[in-house]
Amino acid sequence: MNVNLDLVKKYNVPGPRYTSYPPATKFTDAVGVEEIRASIRRNNETPRDLSLYFHLPFCETLCWFCGCTTVITADYSKSATYVEYLGREMALLKPLLNPQRRAVQLHFGGGSPTFCQPDHLRRLGELIRGNFTFAPDIEAGVEVDPRRLTRDHLVALREVGFNRASMGVQDNNPEVQKAVHRIQPIEVTRQAVEWVRETGFASLNIDLIYGLPHQTPASFERTLDEILALNPDRFAVFSYAHVPWMKPAQKIVEARVLPTPEVKFQLLKLTIEKLGDAGYVYIGMDHFARPTDELAVAQRAGTLQRNFQGYSTRGGADIYAFGMSSISQTPDTYWQNLKDLPAYYAKVDAGELPYARGYALNDDDRLRREVIMQIMCNLGVDFEAMSARLGVNFRKYFARELASLDDLEADGLIERTDAKLVVTDLGRLLVRIIAMRFDAYLPRPTERRHAMTI
Known part of the structure; x- marks a missing residue:
């Protein structure tokens, strides 16, 4: 690679x-x-x-x-x-x-x-x-x-x-x-x-x-x-x-x-x-x-x-x-x-x-937890399966997050179709970055709460 x-x-x-x-x-x-x-x-x-x-x-x-x-x-x-x-x-x-x-x-x-x-x-x-x-x-x-x-x-x-x-x-x-x-x-x-x-x-x-x-x-x-x-x-x-x-x-x-x-x-x-x-x-x-x-x-x-x-x-x-x-x-x-x-x-x-x-946890936390854990564990998200699992329309609920993935796709970290998101071999090395796009609580850049992703 x-x-x-x-x-x-x-x-x-x-x-x-x-x-x-x-x-x-x-x-x-x-x-x-x-x-x-x-x-x-x-x-x-x-x-x-x-x-x-x-x-x-x-x-x-x-x-x-x-x-x-x-x-x-x-x-x-x-x-x-x-x-x-x-x-x-x-x-x-x-x-x-x-x-x-x-x-x-x-x-x-x-x-x-x-x-x-x-x-x-x-x-x-x-x-x-x-x-x-x-x-x-x-x-x-x-x-x-x-x-x-x-x-x-x-x-x-x-x-x-x-x-x-x-x-x-x-x-x-x-x-x-x-x-x-x-x-x-x-x-x-x-x-x-x-x-x-x-x-x-x-x-x-x-x-x-x-x-x-x-x-x-x-x-x-x-x-x-x-x-x-x-x-x-x-x-x-x-x-x-x-x-x-x-x-x-x-x-x-x-x-x-x-x-x-x-x-x-x-x-x-x-x-x-x-x-x-x-x-x-x-x-x-x-x-x-x-x-x-x-x-x-x-x-x-x-x-x-x-x-x-x-x-x-x-x-x-x-x-x-x-x-x-x-x-x-x-x-x-x-x-x-x-x-x-x-x-x-x-x-x-x-x-x-x-x-x-x-x-x-509130309802939004529970939805996001499922998506983030799918990415971290199973290296992808099937939109229809996730919609059924969460009881929401995945594409609509996470429309803003899905729109934010364009740079990750261009850089080869993910592949997308209308049906699913898949983490690539390269993206796996940076899987936390992909999961972060679905995180509603990321701190401001001036806050030091987490270690670097690499």
């Missing part, structure tokens, strides 16, 4: 990643606990399946690229205390939920979930099972940090019921690792992969990041080769989001050694070509999977979904999230827990759900 670098410059603008619509930047404290309780009660009327997320925020050291909500500490006893508070939070929510609802998905994220000691993980699993019913085919995924991982961690996670592991690597180049304060020799990663396989996890994903300091196409290709040799089932290859005005630790990262947008685009192109040659299917905008993987199957079937946990095949489930900063999602409401750990503890101690802010 040949890429006109003038297009890279033209379309390198701030934009959301669309793990939700509207994005979390629109959340407000005007949405209170009573409104959220009402949303949960409405949500119970049709007992949809549950996707459970637990945010485990602790890390021993801070990776300077990190955009997550973390607590940096070397005191492992903190995780034992935190696990008990998660249990108390679940107990506060449980009376609000229809007991017929089953958990079809479970995810531990962070932070570093494997900061928790194995017995702390077992205790958390015991608390979760005491409050929720697991579906027999539950998809249970956990993020693991190879640098602090032991085989005992993985044994404990398997006992809890986890069957998928996602391993952070980011880059194997020592110069890059030093620049982002995350030293992880390839030998450490290899050992972790071996343990994941030995302990019986059904699937292994490896996370990489492109756009980090000192990365070049040659150096990143070496990382790709080394990780391909480990034969993971999936890759997630994320674009580094440099937002130092939101994440102060990123101010330590020297902007002068970050790849230019043009080089960053080359890194993405290299990744797509190399993983494609190795037999992986490109999923959405940043995932890769074997052709038989359920993500690849869902993409072919047009049923792929996207949410705060990334791409998913369990789109019919509502997300109920626990722990500081975690975000829950029902069809008509988003809400987020308090981001400050002492404030989170104080709220639970008071016997109150630890919600901080949220967003209640």
Whole structure:
């Protein structure tokens, strides 16, 4: 694929990643606990399946690229205390939920979930099972940090019921690792992969990041080769989001050694070509999977979904999230827990759900969310099918947005007929730009809310 670098410059603008619509930047404290309780009660009327997320925020050291909500500490006893508070939070929510609802998905994220000691993980699993019913085919995924991982961690996670592991690597180049304060020799990663396989996890994903300091196409290709040799089932290859005005630790990262947008685009192109040659299917905008993987199957079937946990095949489930900063999602409401750990503890101690802010979707939001998620997940929109799905005349309702796509078509990012819009191979690299044309909430150019799209 040949890429006109003038297009890279033209379309390198701030934009959301669309793990939700509207994005979390629109959340407000005007949405209170009573409104959220009402949303949960409405949500119970049709007992949809549950996707459970637990945010485990602790890390021993801070990776300077990190955009997550973390607590940096070397005191492992903190995780034992935190696990008990998660249990108390679940107990506060449980009376609000229809007991017929089953958990079809479970995810531990962070932070570093494997900061928790194995017995702390077992205790958390015991608390979760005491409050929720697991579906027999539950998809249970956990993020693991190879640098602090032991085989005992993985044994404990398997006992809890986890069957998928996602391993952070980011880059194997020592110069890059030093620049982002995350030293992880390839030998450490290899050992972790071996343990994941030995302990019986059904699937292994490896996370990489492109756009980090000192990365070049040659150096990143070496990382790709080394990780391909480990034969993971999936890759997630994320674009580094440099937002130092939101994440102060990123101010330590020297902007002068970050790849230019043009080089960053080359890194993405290299990744797509190399993983494609190795037999992986490109999923959405940043995932890769074997052709038989359920993500690849869902993409072919047009049923792929996207949410705060990334791409998913369990789109019919509502997300109920626990722990500081975690975000829950029902069809008509988003809400987020308090981001400050002492404030989170104080709220639970008071016997109150630890919600901080949220967003209640209106009818227009729900329509636009469907269109944006179709673009982000299934790389196109069938106008008649979308009209039937949304209950509106798609062409009329989105006439202004459709008229705004002429430049994207001229630049080769999309193809259009009277019946549909299709994202091209080039457009896929800039899919956020296409989705943004249907976004009613984009900030003014002077507002800095989002990372650049490239």
